[in-house]
Amino acid sequence: MTNYSSPILPPSTIGIIGGGQLGQMMALSAKAMGYKVGVLDPTDHAPAGQVADFQIVAEYDDLKALTQLAQQSDVLTYEFENVDQTALKQVENLTRIPQGVELLTITSHRLREKTFCRQHGLPVTPFASVKSMADLQAAIQKIGQPGLLKTVEGGYDGHGQFDINEQTDWHLIESEIEQTEWIYELKQDFVRELSVMVTRDGQDQVITFPVSENRHQHHILHTSIIPAQTTDAVKSKAQHIAIQTAEALNLRGVLGIELFELSSGELMINELAPRPHNSGHYSIEACNISQFDAHIRSICGLAIPPIRQFEPAVMVNLLGKNLLTARTDWPTHPEWHLHDYGKAEVRDRRKMGHITVTGPSIESLLASVSQFR
Ligand code: AMP
Secondary structure, rough: OOOOOOOOOOOOOEEEOOHHHHHHHHHHHHHHOOEEEEEEEOOOOOHHHHOOOEEEEOOOHHHHHHHHHHHHHOEEEOOOOOOOOOHHOEEEEEEEEOOOOOOHHHHOOOHHHHHHHOOOOOOOEEEEEHHHHHHHHHHHHHHOOOEEEEEEEEEOOOEEEEEEEEOOHHHHHHHHHOOEEEEEOOOOOOOOEEEEEEEOOOOEEEEOOOEEEEEEOEEEEEEEEEEEOOHHHHHHHHHHHHHHHHHHOOOOOOEEEEEEEOOOOOOOEEEEEEEOOOOOOOHHEEEEOOOOHHHHHHHOOOOOOOOOOOOOEEEEEEOOHHHHHHHHOOEEEEOOOOOOOOOOOOOOOOOEEEEEEEEHHHHHHHHHHHHHH
């Protein structure tokens, strides 16, 4: 990866590929620091477009539009992993892309991601590549079950996954298996799901955020509790894994690392997200530097101080119509930090916003947002 010596200072322009809520919160951080922000997203007036200096309304893989964004930006970043890598490579010499294309190549493909982790001594669940029913049978034989069969690319929040156990509908899998490439993973009987946000600053210092504990519903993140309600030993192990991962990746920008905590206290990486992560939103109100500030500072080559969390925090996602309830109930909950992403269409289970609450007692924070849990 190119090592840029000079930091990118305001009022330079930051181009963001993707106009969703992550792009919006990145843009808000960047604007507060005095940067100009441009966004590429096919939806006019996308959440990030609403707070940026300009939005280019086009598909993410539209090379002409991407070229235009690159030409108008001093630095380019992305808010999701499924960026068109071929198109991004073609604009690499028009601007700076500190996170690089390689980070996407690894993290947008579950098999490459887990192979990368294993090669670098980072703990992952046993896994195997699957392209046919015969491969699947061999993988189950070798690794055991219950397991999960996931598409190597494109799946998120539990989409593109099959549970492999005694109840599995093999006919359904048979009809789909040769359409794409899969990874078979041993299902881990975890006690908790954790995540850590990590980044490296302009002086190559690795910076980690406090560990989040994450609760999901229908495979979608629902609630994060920070700090995670686990032992200090587990939390420092999680941060150690985050540091090793950041160094192995030569990281720029923020990376979210999702982990399983097993009953033995052992940790396993589930997934790497090459961007700020939903479970790190708490840092906006609870920390001296948010994950979005850290992301902007990192891609611009600036220094980042050690992260301090001022108070415990709980974050709940507002999925679908829960946003409408939150808007109505907000006046009676002055303690809520309500984030409404400004999405035009309310859809079932769509991430429409989130609420963060901070205070000394996790129990009372959970009680404050209990209607959404
Ligand atoms: P993913 O789509 O890989 O991010 O997984 C979504 C969720 O499915 C995770 O947050 C876990 O709750 C569950 N999950 C995924 N992989 C595994 C696994 N190997 N063992 C147990 N649960 C898993």
